[in-house]
Amino acid sequence: MAVKVAQEWLNSCSGCEISIVDMGERLLDVLAQVEFVHSPVLMDHKYFGQLGSGRHLEIPEAVVGLVSGGVRNEEHLEVLTEMRKKCQVLIALGTCATHGGIPALANSYRNDEILERYYSTETTDKCEEVPSEGLPPLQDSCTALDEKVKVDIYLPGCPPNPDHVFSALVSLLEGRPVQLPEKSVCDFCPTVREGKGGVKKLRRFLQAPQYGAPGEPLDKMRCLLEQGILCMGAVTRAGCGGDAKTPRCIAARVPCRGCTGPVRKNGNQRFDMLNALASNGVDISSLPESVSLLRFSGAHGLLRPSRKGKEA
Amino acid sequence: MGQVINIQPITRIEGHASISIQLDDQGNVADSKVHVMALRGFEKFVEGKPAEELPRIVTRICGICPWQHHLASNKAVDRCFGVTPTPAGRLLRELMQTVAHAEDKVLHFFFLAAPDFVMGPDADYSVRNVMGIVKAAPELAQRVVKMRYAAKMILEKFAGKAIHPVAGVPGGFSKAMTETERLEILSKMQEVLDFALFTMDFAKKEVFPKYLNEVKELGVIKTGFIGTVDEQGAVNFYDGKLRLMKPDGTYTDFDSQDYCDHLAEHVEPYSMGKMPYARSWNEGFSLDLENPKGIYRANTLARINVADKMATPGAQAELEEFREKFGRPAQYTLLHHWARLIEEVYACEHAIELLEDPEITNPDVRAKVEPGAGRGVGCVEAPRGTLIHDYTTDENGLIKSANLIVGTTHNLGPINMSVNQAARMLIKGGKVDESCLNKIEMAVRAYDP
Numbered sequence: 001m002a003v004k005v006a007q008e009w010l011n012s013c014s015g016c017e018i019s020i021v022d023m024g025e026r027l028l029d030v031l032a033q034v035e036f037v038h039s040p041v042l043m044d045h046k047y048f049g050q051l052g053s054g055r056h057l058e059i060p061e062a063v064v065g066l067v068s069g070g071v072r073n074e075e076h077l078e079v080l081t082e083m084r085k086k087c088q089v090l091i092a093l094g095t096c097a098t099h100g101g102i103p104a105l106a107n108s109y110r111n112d113e114i115l116e117r118y119y120s121t122e123t124t125d126k127c128e129e130v131p132s133e134g135l136p137p138l139q140d141s142c143t144a145l146d147e148k149v150k151v152d153i154y155l156p157g158c159p160p161n162p163d164h165v166f167s168a169l170v171s172l173l174e175g176r177p178v179q180l181p182e183k184s185v186c187d188f189c190p191t192v193r194e195g196k197g198g199v200k201k202l203r204r205f206l207q208a209p210q211y212g213a214p215g216e217p218l219d220k221m222r223c224l225l226e227q228g229i230l231c232m233g234a235v236t237r238a239g240c241g242g243d244a245k246t247p248r249c250i251a252a253r254v255p256c257r258g259c260t261g262p263v264r265k266n267g268n269q270r271f272d273m274l275n276a277l278a279s280n281g282v283d284i285s286s287l288p289e290s291v292s293l294l295r296f297s298g299a300h301g302l303l304r305p306s307r308k309g310k311e312a
Numbered sequence: 313m314g315q316v317i318n319i320q321p322i323t324r325i326e327g328h329a330s331i332s333i334q335l336d337d338q339g340n341v342a343d344s345k346v347h348v349m350a351l352r353g354f355e356k357f358v359e360g361k362p363a364e365e366l367p368r369i370v371t372r373i374c375g376i377c378p379w380q381h382h383l384a385s386n387k388a389v390d391r392c393f394g395v396t397p398t399p400a401g402r403l404l405r406e407l408m409q410t411v412a413h414a415e416d417k418v419l420h421f422f423f424l425a426a427p428d429f430v431m432g433p434d435a436d437y438s439v440r441n442v443m444g445i446v447k448a449a450p451e452l453a454q455r456v457v458k459m460r461y462a463a464k465m466i467l468e469k470f471a472g473k474a475i476h477p478v479a480g481v482p483g484g485f486s487k488a489m490t491e492t493e494r495l496e497i498l499s500k501m502q503e504v505l506d507f508a509l510f511t512m513d514f515a516k517k518e519v520f521p522k523y524l525n526e527v528k529e530l531g532v533i534k535t536g537f538i539g540t541v542d543e544q545g546a547v548n549f550y551d552g553k554l555r556l557m558k559p560d561g562t563y564t565d566f567d568s569q570d571y572c573d574h575l576a577e578h579v580e581p582y583s584m585g586k587m588p589y590a591r592s593w594n595e596g597f598s599l600d601l602e603n604p605k606g607i608y609r610a611n612t613l614a615r616i617n618v619a620d621k622m623a624t625p626g627a628q629a630e631l632e633e634f635r636e637k638f639g640r641p642a643q644y645t646l647l648h649h650w651a652r653l654i655e656e657v658y659a660c661e662h663a664i665e666l667l668e669d670p671e672i673t674n675p676d677v678r679a680k681v682e683p684g685a686g687r688g689v690g691c692v693e694a695p696r697g698t699l700i701h702d703y704t705t706d707e708n709g710l711i712k713s714a715n716l717i718v719g720t721t722h723n724l725g726p727i728n729m730s731v732n733q734a735a736r737m738l739i740k741g742g743k744v745d746e747s748c749l750n751k752i753e754m755a756v757r758a759y760d761p
Contacts, residue, residue, distance in 0.1 A: 009328075012375075013375040013378075014327075014374065015372070015374075015375020015476055016375065017375070018375050018376060019475055021419070021423065021460075022461070022464055022468075022474070024457065024458070024465075025454070025457055025461065028446060028453065028454060028457060031443055036441075036443060040321045041325075041424075042423075042441050042442055043323065043324070043437065043438075043441040043443070044323045044324065044437040044440060044750065045323070045437060046319065046321070046323070048318060050437060051317075051746065051749065052317055052318040052320060052749070072352070075328075102372035103353075103372065105357040105358075105369075106357045108357060109353070109356055114351075115351075115353075117355050117356040118351065118355055118356065119579060119586075121577070121715040122572050122715050123572055123575055123576050123577045123715060123717065124576070124586060125597075127579035131579060131581050131582060131583055131584055133347075134332055134345065134582050135347055135349060135582070135584055136349060138351070158372070158476055159375065204364060204709075205364060205365075205481070206364055206483075206681040206682070206683060207678070207681070208486065208677075208678050213675070214487065214489070214490050214675050215490040215492070248468075248472045248473045248478075249472055249478045250472075251472040252472030252473065252477075252478050252479040252486050252487055254472065254478040254479060254481070254486045257368055288708060288710060289360060289362070291360070291361070292361055292365055295369060
């Protein structure tokens with residue numbers, strides 16, 4: 001018997017879904033064992049019946065529910081609530097679903113500030129009112145799924161590594177517990193750490209780090225943070241490298257920006273990073289700003305509109 | 313007024329949208345609207361962020377075309393900071409852009425669009441999908457999955473991250489290509505090119521001939537077009553001048569830095585998404601089917617319409633055959649699929665050309681960059697159309713303001729028109745069935761929104 005799966009995406013970019021497709025030929029093995037009953041990206045099941053005549057949004061029952069994206073508007077909430085009701089196991093797929101992700105950067109602003117900018121750019125014609133006809137109203141902020149419903153499995157990553165998506169699905173199909181890495185990105189980073197606190201200031205990532213010849217292996221490159229470049233591996237959950245383990249950005253000789261979210265589920269990447277820097281004698285005022293340290297995990301009330309904005 | 317028919321959500325597209333069709337008392341179509349639901353506010357929340365971080369933030373606008381956002385953003389920041397990428401850095405960016413196009417077109421054609429053609433538009437929804445194709449044509453499905461994966465893994469293996477890439481940096485690219493990597497990617501791209509030619513052939517024999525009636529009827533509208541061409545007037549995905557073509561085939565070329573003089577965005581009360589139109593035509597904005605105003609399209613069909621030619625031999629031969637059949641500019645909406653496959657051939661051929669340029673393994677991939685005040689427009693062709701990122705930075709190189717026009721946005725007006733046309737043609741006297749509603753969605757899917 002094929003296991004029934006329902007998939008939904010909320011305030012998302014579709015990267016998580018493409019990451020599922022990026023399992024490659026393993027995708028065909030998975031497809032042979034599951035039956036999708038609802039998936040807007042892959043199939044044509046509709047919310048209000050196939051002729052759109054139903055009165056309530058309805059998603060069929062499924063064993064596994066995959067939901068990517070955070071919750072930003074009333075339709076997202078309605079869909080998420082229905083998914084929770086109909087799915088035995090609900091998976092928060094990707095960092096938007098687990099921690100808000102990049103779209104939760106919007107939480108630094110009030111909705112009227114966001115709408116005001118969007119509808120008044122250099123190229124936009126004046127409009128009397130913000131569009132609303134047939135459109136779901138925005139919520140006050142972008143939230144992670146577990147701020148609205150119970151989540152059974154957290155599968156962070158922006159996007160999650162296909163290896164982990166595959167192993168999580170196979171574990172579920174075989175009735176085994178899902179196991180995911182729990183350490184930090186640094187624990188799997190092959191670069192050389194000398195542990196000497198020589199860095200007093202961080203420099204912006206505007207020049208290449210030193211790494212020798214183009215083909216030089218990563219384990220010959222000095223830790224990027226020790227080269228004075230902000231790298232968030234220490235406060236970011238491992239797993240981006242999948243089975244190969246090597247962090248993906250480091251493989252491109254680029255520093256980590258924290259896309260799998262905090263190491264501990266309720267961690268605060270900004271607070272933890274600034275703490276780590278300060279305790280190592282790094283002048284944190286050398287960072288141009290610090291909101292970006294929460295760029296992947298601004299849900300759960302961590303990013304809020306400024307007080308000044310509220311009074312205005 | 314009569315009944316309202318809702319198609320919610322529009323499926324097998326990348327995004328959140330629905331259709332409402334208003335019928336009159338006789339059950340004929342009075343009006344239709346495509347509601348675009350999503351608004352995330354990137355233009356606002358990138359303010360105050362260091363400009364060099366933007367290429368790693370704006371990728372999340374789209375997980376299907378993150379490379380294009382990444383590269384348009386890098387180009388905009390290059391301009392803000394007054395830096396020109398090194399030749400090797402530029403070549404590596406263009407290679408990634410071209411391979412990403414090659415991967416995307418396979419994904420769209422086989423995973424999202426093909427179910428309508430391979431399983432048929434009238435097939436039951438439970439099998440009219442990629443899972444249905446896997447069962448009905450397992451060998452083809454396996455080849456598709458394998459080839460798409462090969463292209464995708466080129467990006468992943470060389471550039472670290474394929475989805476939400478990080479390897480483009482202001483001033484060029486973050487890592488150089490070794491000779492071993494070059495040879496490996498070259499051999500993979502040759503395989504992908506073989507597959508592109510097979511797909512073109514397969515579609516011309518097995519797919520398009522069966523659906524010529526639909527092609528000539530479904531979603532048909534008459535509009536202008538926009539796309540990027542190089543100095544010779546050939547399609548280029550990474551750089552060049554913008555060409556804006558009127559429905560009659562006459563056109564104006566302009567520098568993307570001047571896009572504000574040529575394009576504007578209109579707001580309708582039923583869509584969060586804005587609707588760009590040609591400001592420079594000085595005729596205003598109207599979605600009227602008989603007499604549209606300011607409406608142009610972006611995407612595959614637009615690019616091959618505005619271009620004088622394709623820059624590579626296989627793609628050029630395909631373009632000639634296409635033009636002989638459908639003229640220039642070709643207007644039939646479903647021809648987006650055909651144009652997509654011509655572009656697929658071009659993408660593979662051009663990637664191979666780039667890999668054969670000896671400069672591509674030059675280790676000097678990144679020019680030195682100093683942050684500062686400036687303004688820059690970064691423009692590339694995304695699979696779904698011309699992508700524009702426009703940033704202004706302050707003296708510390710932090711973002712002061714940003715304006716974005718993304719590929720699909722250009723097509724929101726035309727998609728509304730195509731849906732309206734299809735609905736009027738298919739719904740008469742209140743008769744509605746699943747097949748006719750799916751055909752209306754097919755007019756949307758052609759644009760790959």
